[in-house]
Amino acid sequence: MPESNSTRSLRLGIAGPVGTGKSSLIATICRALSDELRLGVITNDIYTDEDARFLRSAGVLDPERIRAVETGACPHTAIRDDITVNLLAVEDLERDFALLDVVLIESGGDNLTATFSPALVDAQIFVLDVAGGGDVARKGGPGIARADLLVVNKTDLAPYVGVDVPTMVADARAARDGGEVLALSRTDAASVAELRAWVLRLLAAHRSGFHVPQDPGPMAPHFHADDDGGALHAHADGDHEHSHPGADRTHAH
Numbered sequence: 001m002p003e004s005n006s007t008r009s010l011r012l013g014i015a016g017p018v019g020t021g022k023s024s025l026i027a028t029i030c031r032a033l034s035d036e037l038r039l040g041v042i043t044n045d046i047y048t049d050e051d052a053r054f055l056r057s058a059g060v061l062d063p064e065r066i067r068a069v070e071t072g073a074c075p076h077t078a079i080r081d082d083i084t085v086n087l088l089a090v091e092d093l094e095r096d097f098a099l100l101d102v103v104l105i106e107s108g109g110d111n112l113t114a115t116f117s118p119a120l121v122d123a124q125i126f127v128l129d130v131a132g133g134g135d136v137a138r139k140g141g142p143g144i145a146r147a148d149l150l151v152v153n154k155t156d157l158a159p160y161v162g163v164d165v166p167t168m169v170a171d172a173r174a175a176r177d178g179g180e181v182l183a184l185s186r187t188d189a190a191s192v193a194e195l196r197a198w199v200l201r202l203l204a205a206h207r208s209g210f211h212v213p214q215d216p217g218p219m220a221p222h223f224h225a226d227d228d229g230g231a232l233h234a235h236a237d238g239d240h241e242h243s244h245p246g247a248d249r250t251h252a253h
């Protein structure tokens, strides 16, 4: 019998470009909610378990509740195209710590295009940061446009990188047709309280059965070279195509 959404944990994905603060945001959520909710974390890294180790050492959660998936390839594959390893990791965690309220799943840092499959997560946060430039929000893409929440992170750095946060947030809202945008800094308690409230609202909607997982949509077609000695692969699964034309690790997304 299929699991009812209201009886299993809320699975919340965190995606966004490299270094925008996904792991830190997970640490912030754990810090804000681990007293009242039973939490678990899955991280996806391409080659290492760096993110899981960072989160364990942050001391925000029992280290046993933080598990790493090493994707070994294009990071979006494991969160969108072939989600088996992630689903098994989530289900193992849910079984070992039954019951969990929320499982947070961090994607490998990618470019603007990676999104989670709605078969893996119930909802997803897409994270940008001010250091990536004030105009990033205008560039769009499925995560920016249609994730359940867009976070504009590290607002404390805005004065140093010449970004006007209200303008960046307004651009992001426009790119999302008015969808939710949160300006966040881990040093700004009010913004952390908003993030906490958003997660609790989502959890309540999930439990009541009113929350319907949305698919932000597929990533754009892209190409990347693998280190497989020059074999040429082209794989199209309806979502996107891969091409591996050579041994150098160039990416053209």
Ligand SMILES: Nc1nc2c(ncn2[C@@H]2O[C@H](COP(=O)(O)OP(=O)(O)OP(=O)(O)O)[C@@H](O)[C@H]2O)c(=O)[nH]1
Pocket: 017, 018, 019, 020, 021, 022, 023, 024, 025, 051, 108, 109, 110, 153, 154, 155, 156, 157, 184, 185, 186, 187
């Ligand atoms: N000033 C400031 N720095 C932050 C904030 N959040 C995260 N950082 C810093 O940004 C850097 C990247 O943060 P991470 O949380 O590792 O980013 P990430 O998106 O998980 O990175 P990858 O997993 O490598 O893609 C670290 O040096 C963090 O300390 C913030 O709110 N303000």
Ligand SMILES: [Mg+2]
Pocket: 022, 023, 024, 051, 106
């Ligand atoms: Mg990380």
